[in-house]
Amino acid sequence: MRLKEIMDRTGMKETGLAVAFVKDAIALIQSQVDDNVATWKTNITDGTREYPFPANLIKLKSISVKDTNDSKYKRVRRLAHSPIVSEDTDPE
């Protein structure tokens, strides 16, 4: 369905506002249901614990770490509680 048809059905005249609302609706849909699932891969660096979420991620489904022993990504579990160590100044 074209954006023009959507605007006709809703009686909207302002294209910019219609575009903004469509984007909002898509973000809302993606935050609730798995309509478009994607994967992102990034390097793990020795001694670094913080890794940012991908910029276009909306809802996290799982996090996996590569098992280099058999070249498979395996889902890792979320910690139920924060670790006792809040910062390690000498992780190496």
Next chain:
Amino acid sequence: MSYDTHKTWFYQVVGRNIELWQWVETAATDTVGSHKVKLPDEYYGKQLIYPDESITNGLMFQGTAFIEPFVDNDPNELDSASNPTLTAVSMGANIESAHINLSRMLTLAVIDYLKAQLSEMAGQVDVKEYYMREFWKKVGDDQSNKRSFMITFPASPFAVK
């Protein structure tokens, strides 16, 4: 070399980041040749440590992503029995002729969302609530269209047919 990562790695969500932790039991090890050896003066006991090795493309996120909202072809129509090739359309003069990159049912839900927002702008909150209910109903219908399942149960031998 990482192994049994589903048992030895954990994560924690902290704001916009995740913190990755590695579970070490008794000692940190390293691989010398094909043998795993315990490192002296390293981690002992059971504890969580920062990642102890570098792994190329070692971390994988899976989740829903923001998609290109407008495309040049209708995503719901086959192109000669094949799925259509969709190219993103950027904001410009022809944006009104672009297709919404959603299924037909979700596009109908988007229409309800727009009506809800317009009703809110007009101060008609009860009408907005009605259209938002319709919005979520159609989103739910779209999902249940993909997740049909069958429930079977044994029939009673004395059931009246």
